[in-house]
Amino acid sequence: MTSTMIKLPGYLIFNLIYDGSRTQVYRGQQKSNQQPVAIKILKSDYPTFTELLHFRNQYAIAKNLTLPGVIQPYALANYRNGFALVMEDMGGVSLKDYTTEQPLELGEFLHIAIQIAQSLEGLYQNRVIHKDVKPHNILINPDTKQVKLIDFSISSLLPRENQVLQNPSGLEGTLAYISPEQTGRMNRGIDYRTDFYSLGVTFYQLLTGSYSPKRGESSHPQAGERYHSQVNG
Numbered sequence: 001m002t003s004t005m006i007k008l009p010g011y012l013i014f015n016l017i018y019d020g021s022r023t024q025v026y027r028g029q030q031k032s033n034q035q036p037v038a039i040k041i042l043k044s045d046y047p048t049f050t051e052l053l054h055f056r057n058q059y060a061i062a063k064n065l066t067l068p069g070v071i072q073p074y075a076l077a078n079y080r081n082g083f084a085l086v087m088e089d090m091g092g093v094s095l096k097d098y099t100t101e102q103p104l105e106l107g108e109f110l111h112i113a114i115q116i117a118q119s120l121e122g123l124y125q126n127r128v129i130h131k132d133v134k135p136h137n138i139l140i141n142p143d144t145k146q147v148k149l150i151d152f153s154i155s156s157l158l159p160r161e162n163q164v165l166q167n168p169s170g171l172e173g174t175l176a177y178i179s180p181e182q183t184g185r186m187n188r189g190i191d192y193r194t195d196f197y198s199l200g201v202t203f204y205q206l207l208t209g210s211y212s213p214k215r216g217e218s219s220h221p222q223a224g225e226r227y228h229s230q231v232n233g
């Protein structure tokens with residue numbers, strides 16, 4: 001893992017904080033002003049067109065949002081054959097990691113849940129649909145309990161004249177969390193309510209700590225049946 005440390009001009013890189021199948025996230029510092037940053041890169045030497053598009057998209061959409069509940073992107077730098085997304089470091093860990101050991105106690109859940117709901121309301125006011133709301137894409141600072149959204153890779157900005165996105169482009173998002181209309185298998189556009197559907201599944205997991213449904217079950221039983229009928233026909 002030590003050999004995987006990256007180099008990016010203008011930044012000091014401290015440590016790897018996430019090593020996924022497609023991306024890595026590092027903590028570091030901007031040299032010019034000592035600002036703490038988180039830096040996300042694509043692991044592949046030859047990123048696909050879609051991966052590059054997702055990086056541009058997350059930068060472009062989040063850059064235009066100045067909401068306290070959204071992690072601010074600072075820069076989209078060229079890195080190898082792709083990009084490095086340089087963003088705000090709030091000292092956060094994902095809500096997935098934060099709750100995997102044990103579910104949240106009710107008071108803490110409410111404190112967190114209200115913040116996420118407010119962030120989604122902010123997105124709605126800015127005509128942005130996140131489309132991938134889940135505990136992995138929400139950060140919490142374990143000390144302050146402040147919560148912020150990340151990962152606008154597949155988010156959409158709605159046109160001013162229309163509050164509905166027609167013809168969702170195939171299956172995007174994470175199956176266990178997405179609304180039936182977001183599967184692309186319904187003759188229906190999607191709007192801000194798709195994020196609130198995912199928020200419901202997220203709340204269920206935060207309260208139960210349950211992330212791994214047994215075979216034939218879902219962490220959200222009704223949703224499970226619905227995915228089955230929507231996706232498998």
Ligand SMILES: Nc1ncnc2c1ncn2[C@@H]1O[C@H](COP(=O)(O)OP(=O)(O)O)[C@@H](O)[C@H]1O
Pocket residue numbers: 017018020022023025038040071087088089090091092093094136137139150151153
């Ligand atoms: N700004 C950040 N601060 C701390 N951790 C982060 C930050 N951004 C991402 N992460 C961590 O990296 C993980 C993957 O980041 P994400 O943007 O969701 O990438 P992907 O597109 O691979 O899903 C998150 O679940 C979180 O654990």
Ligand SMILES: [Mg+2]
Pocket residue numbers: 136137151
């Ligand atoms: Mg993510």
